[in-house]
Amino acid sequence: MDAWEELVTSALLGTDRRPPALAGATAGDAPVALLGAAALHTVRRRAGLRPGPAAEPPEPAPEDARRPLPEPARRRLGQLLAGRAAPTPSGGRRGAAPDLAELLPQWLVAANEHGYKAPASALPALLDAARARTDLRPQALTLAGPRGLWLARLNPEWRFALRGGGGRAALPDVRDGDAVRALWEEGLFAERVALLASVRAEDPAAALELLGSTWAAERAEDRLMFLDSLRAGLGGEDEEFLEAALSDRSRNVRSTAAELLSALPGSALAGRMAKRASSCVSLDRTEGAVTIVVEAPHECDAGMQRDGLIPTPPTGRGERSWWLGQLVEAAPLSCWPARFGGRTPEEIVALPVADDWRGELHAAWCRAAVRQRDAAWSRALLGAPAAPPATGPGTSSLAERAKLLSTLPEEERARWVASFIAAHGLSEAFQLLGVCAVPWARPLGGAVIDALDIARDAGSYPWSFSGVMGLAERCLSPDATGQLEALTALPAEPEDASPGAGGYWTEAFQRLVSTLHLRAAMRDELRGPIE
Numbered sequence: 430m431d432a433w434e435e436l437v438t439s440a441l442l443g444t445d446r447r448p449p450a451l452a453g454a455t456a457g458d459a460p461v462a463l464l465g466a467a468a469l470h471t472v473r474r475r476a477g478l479r480p481g482p483a484a485e486p487p488e489p490a491p492e493d494a495r496r497p498l499p500e501p502a503r504r505r506l507g508q509l510l511a512g513r514a515a516p517t518p519s520g521g522r523r524g525a526a527p528d529l530a531e532l533l534p535q536w537l538v539a540a541n542e543h544g545y546k547a548p549a550s551a552l553p554a555l556l557d558a559a560r561a562r563t564d565l566r567p568q569a570l571t572l573a574g575p576r577g578l579w580l581a582r583l584n585p586e587w588r589f590a591l592r593g594g595g596g597r598a599a600l601p602d603v604r605d606g607d608a609v610r611a612l613w614e615e616g617l618f619a620e621r622v623a624l625l626a627s628v629r630a631e632d633p634a635a636a637l638e639l640l641g642s643t644w645a646a647e648r649a650e651d652r653l654m655f656l657d658s659l660r661a662g663l664g665g666e667d668e669e670f671l672e673a674a675l676s677d678r679s680r681n682v683r684s685t686a687a688e689l690l691s692a693l694p695g696s697a698l699a700g701r702m703a704k705r706a707s708s709c710v711s712l713d714r715t716e717g718a719v720t721i722v723v724e725a726p727h728e729c730d731a732g733m734q735r736d737g738l739i740p741t742p743p744t745g746r747g748e749r750s751w752w753l754g755q756l757v758e759a760a761p762l763s764c765w766p767a768r769f770g771g772r773t774p775e776e777i778v779a780l781p782v783a784d785d786w787r788g789e790l791h792a793a794w795c796r797a798a799v800r801q802r803d804a805a806w807s808r809a810l811l812g813a814p815a816a817p818p819a820t821g822p823g824t825s826s827l828a829e830r831a832k833l834l835s836t837l838p839e840e841e842r843a844r845w846v847a848s849f850i851a852a853h854g855l856s857e858a859f860q861l862l863g864v865c866a867v868p869w870a871r872p873l874g875g876a877v878i879d880a881l882d883i884a885r886d887a888g889s890y891p892w893s894f895s896g897v898m899g900l901a902e903r904c905l906s907p908d909a910t911g912q913l914e915a916l917t918a919l920p921a922e923p924e925d926a927s928p929g930a931g932g933y934w935t936e937a938f939q940r941l942v943s944t945l946h947l948r949a950a951m952r953d954e955l956r957g958p959i960e
Contacts, residue, residue, distance in 0.1 A: 703760045881898075903923075919935045
């Protein structure tokens with residue numbers, strides 16, 4: 430037994446039972462002598478170890494030719510990344526300080542629009558932020574660029590960045606045919622989806638050729654995702670490919686192909702659907718009154734199923750109304766004015782519908798207007814903003830109104846929602862605000878601030894409007910601070926107000942103002958110094 434093993438044995442058994450064989454050690458000082466000898470042997474053993482073979486050094490990080498952040502913006506990024514992990518105040522009260530975690534996504538978008546690269550020192554924190562929040566990943570990984578992907582390969586916790594979420598920085602030049610083909614044939618699925626979108630943005634015909642080269646060998650779920658990526662930039666040149674996909678062995682692929690074809694009013698499928706739908710919906714002029722009459726389909730034949738109709742309705746839904754809704758939804762909206770004597774969409778939507786078919790018919794027209802991005806029909810179906818919140822000429826819910834609004838130009842959308850808020854307040858407007866362009870246009874921002882002021886005067890607590898307040902912090906234009914400044918003073922509370930409500934509102938408005946000031950500073954920092 431060597432000296433080290435003897436020391437270990439004495440330590441385990443105790444110096445009383447196994448005194449260490451140490452020169453000059455007595456029974457009284459044996460424990461101290463044992464520890465001293467162990468320390469000496471430990472140093473000797475470590476000093477005597479032979480170094481192992483050196484690990485293979487990693488490949489050098491690739492170059493990133495993008496511009497570095499201006500110094501103020503670099504410091505701001507560090508502040509936002511540090512604020513992301515800040516603890517939530519106890520009791521749920523946020524105070525008047527801006528929420529840095531919610532400003533980070535907006536900052537990342539703006540930085541990428543300017544074409545900046547992340548500083549090397551910020552890459553670990555940036556990857557940690559992207560790991561914690563999937564909504565940050567596209568923008569965070571774009572800012573991290575090729576060096577972020579290089580770093581992600583060295584840490585298993587950052588492997589998510591290698592699954593195709595790194596944006597265009599991880600993709601080959603679309604003009605490099607060999608590199609594109611290699612990634613398409615050998616890349617991860619998410620990388621292939623990103624590559625297809627990138628090629629399609631530059632050359633739609635080349636993207637279709639790339640997709641067609643492996644289409645027959647793809648899994649059904651992959652074919653569905655690839656097909657869904659054709660929504661961006663959908664055009665007439667896609668019809669031949671989509672028409673062939675109507676015969677796919679996967680029902681989901683067939684349904685998606687039919688949906689995309691129906692969004693092309695000039696496609697052969699749209700023509701077939703127009704003929705079928707027109708045979709089900711017509712005008713009746715009995716006794717001088719003009720009424721829309723509906724004769725829903727009596728069967729869902731093989732041709733209808735090939736064109737995307739699902740024959741079996743959901744539980745609680747009648748077959749004929751289910752088939753009718755799908756036909757009208759897929760028919761081009763341009764077929765209806767001719768069918769109804771040259772009437773405009775507003776005039777058609779205003780016509781009475783016999784036998785309680787109005788809801789089904791108008792709901793299908795709503796879906797068609799959203800699918801075909803038809804602003805004229807969307808206006809007709811939306812109706813006036815002052816109409817009751819859950820109703821309109823062709824809508825039955827705010828969710829449908831929000832979808833219809835998304836088809837309108839940004840300025841018109843903002844004006845419509847501003848008028849809606851002026852008529853109905855904020856409690857019904859949250860979904861509608863979510864489809865408005867950011868930053869909110871002046872009439873919309875002003876309407877939101879006025880409605881918040883009215884809510885404060887009503888004496889309620891601000892957390893009843895916390896969702897709208899959160900949107901306002903992210904979406905109001907920084908130029909709105911002038912209108913908000915007057916609301917930061919503590920108001921006199923009426924007798925019937927909720928206790929302390931005025932103070933909470935003042936704090937909420939102060940936080941809103943400070944957030945807008947911070948967003949304005951972020952914007953100026955990213956612009957860099959004026960040359």
